[in-house]
Amino acid sequence: MEKLKVVSPFRLSSLLRLQKDPKLALQLFLNPNPDKPKPFRYSVLSYDLIISKLGRAKMFDEMEQIIERLKRETRFIPKEIIFCNIIMFYGRARLPDKALRIFAEIPCFRCQRTVKSLNTLLDALLNCREYDKMREFLVGIDKYVCPDVCTYNVLINAYCKSNDMGNALNVFDEMQKKGIKPNVVTFGTLINGLCVNSMLDEAFKLKEHMVKIYKVRPNAFFYVSLIKGLCRVNKVDFALKLKEEMLRYKVELDSAVYSTVISALLKVGRKGEVYGLLDEMRTNGCEPDKVTYNAMIYVFCYEKNFDSAFGVLNEMEEKGCKPDVISYNVIIHGLCRVGKLREANELFEDMPSRKCVPDVVTYRTLFDGLCDGAKFKEAAFILDEMVFKGYVPRAASINKFVSGLVQEGDIKLLWQVLDSLAKGNSIEVNTWMMVTSMVYKKDKLSNDSEFIDTLIMA
Template sequence: MAKLEKVSPFRLTSLLRLQKDPNLALQLFLNPNRSPKPFRYSLLSYDLVITKLGRAKMFDEMEQIIEQLKNETRFVPKEIIFCNIIAFYGRARLADRALKTFDQIPSFRCQRTIKSLNSLLNALLSCQEFEKMREFFVGIDQYAVPDVCTYNILINACCLCDDLDSAWNVFDEMQKRRIWPNAVTFGTLISGLCANCKLDEAFRLKEAMVRGFRLKPNAFVYASLIKGLCKANELSLAFKLKDEMLKCKIELGSRVYSTLISALFKVGRKEDVIGVLEEMRENGCKPDAVTYNAMIYGFCQEKDFDAAFGVLSEMEVKGCKPDVTSYNVIIGGLCRDGKLREANELFEDMPRRKCASDVITYRTLFDGLCDGMHFKEAAFILDEMVFKGYAPRTASMMKFVDELCQSGNLKLLWTVLNSLAKGNLIDVDTWRMVVHMVCKNNKLLNASDLVETLQMP
């Protein structure tokens, strides 16, 4: 029997790069030759397997590899590996693990620079840990000298908190430190100003960007301004700005056109949407799900459901698969218009259309059925929702239980409570409401059974 060919360190990196399954990549890394003999891993092989595990959110397994990396003496890990790890934790909203990784970098004999600090600040921003961001920035000099990326992250945090005064203070401080702002800096500030309806300041900043800093506005800057103008119903200026983008040969993405389409529906100019779609195609911008969903939403707001369904059909003809948002918008519109049977039929037809419902789908239909006093159907949707691991909005659930208590429909109430108990969704307020109703109606014989239901894990 022929011996199995041994895997070299170089061969291992090639195999890891080709392996799509993170579990198989991990097994291959841990035992490349199926032998107890030590294996001389390369730094690249560590980087590859850590990246695959981090993207798959297999964090415990990733930590196992990181701990093994710490014991390597043949090389020093590069800082970019830790930047990536911190980013993985940030996207997973695991701020504590991101902080721990940053603190451990020196134990790998790797020097921390502004790159890892920026990665940490960005991770904390993703986790909305604004106070921890502030603490790190106050003591930033003990780690590294801040750069433009550092300040851009801080400005973004201020804008997300709607604290524009602090954003301006950060902008002023970076200039005092002789750190030149870039297009991202201005784009973030302009986006924050537009979101807070400060359009005059946003346009002044755009002019300062060009004249004072010799920077060309990018697509993000224009998109933010157009969105702000549409929000303020300044459509003529929005279209003028769109034309300026074309003149400056800045690529218009589908989101800019989708914003304009939504604004046209909002002001009752749906007949102009066809012209926008034609211009999109002429400029080589293919309508996508965002574009079509903007049209679906507009037709639903006008209660023109035939047209909304027509857009769904057009999407399929044009090779653009409707996403769950497409269906959620129509289901929501039908529910608001009291067309509950049609909404439920579309919901049940989603699997045939190869689109899985999500928590928004269930919540939208559940709320609609409750508002329409279709309690039996709402109870059925609630049970299915809980079975799939979803939960209704707390306010909706409380309102539903209250309606059942007021109507005295104890049989259906009992069914609903059992469904809620399966998902561990019964809180103290629900307990009080139901117990009060049971006692008020002298149903004390059922009270002990009710307590057992409410205590289900």
């Protein structure tokens, strides 16, 4: 019988790298040589690999067991990147307290904290929207490490995301006082935050300041932020001038720029300019994508111009840009909003033949529209299909539907609907109480034990 090869520390690292299943990788790590029970000399690379595999798989209990084992190692000092990865995994999983704890424990592993682990922690807290905890770090940030431009960029981003532009600008001033030169990310984050908060004058002043003083050229992200901000307040002509500036400075225009401007033009009734922009897009090697077309569909539906909306849908298919579920949901919502329920239902039924599967938003939109239009039989059919697919209507929609059935006195259909809702476990206590109260007030089913049994079973 062939003797099994002994797994060496080097070979273990190779095997861990090849093993795709994190559970099997963990078994291999914990017991690399089943026939040789003596202690195994793990390498720092083996720890790095197994921690990364467990972290990506969100097997945090198992990962923490390995971390505790690593803490007891005396043969080497773990690299800081291992702890950066752990903090990142916790941040992605929305576990800010665990991220904070591992950052605090880094010295326990005899590893020195640097700005890398600090920035990783701040980014994890930002991902978890723990803005207050980030502000706490800002107060005593120098006691950990010397912050760099990335540190301040993350802090500025946090203030921008919490719509606190005053403090975002304060951090910007502070970094300059400390001699840290802002970079393209700093300016891009600030300008985007100013635009989102409708502080367009300040955004353009900062853009000018950036170019003249820091010699930083705006990139596509800057322009998209400014163009979106201008279009949000219907300053379409200024947005078009910025688009021309992008062309002059040879900044690559993508579909996001064109989609924003096209949507704005349609909203202010300047439809005639849209087709020129579409031609320009193609000339510049930027084909309209789903975002561009969906923006057009949205505006046409908002204006109740459904012929044009369907025209865009057909053009998408002709151009090889397959409409997605958002394209159909926007039109169905628009049709329901103006009471064109038959057309909405026809488009819904046509979706599978167009190779687009309705999602929960599609069903809810159509169900709500049918309920609002008192088309209860059609709504009941959609509801039954929703429940079969595992979708749940909004509670307010169910209550409105049930109330409408009771008011109409269609108790047979009401019984069927409650039966469907019961199958989907979608009857809330409030609905149960409302139905019971309404039915008894109308004195329709006070003696109908079958109906009461249905409610109890629900």
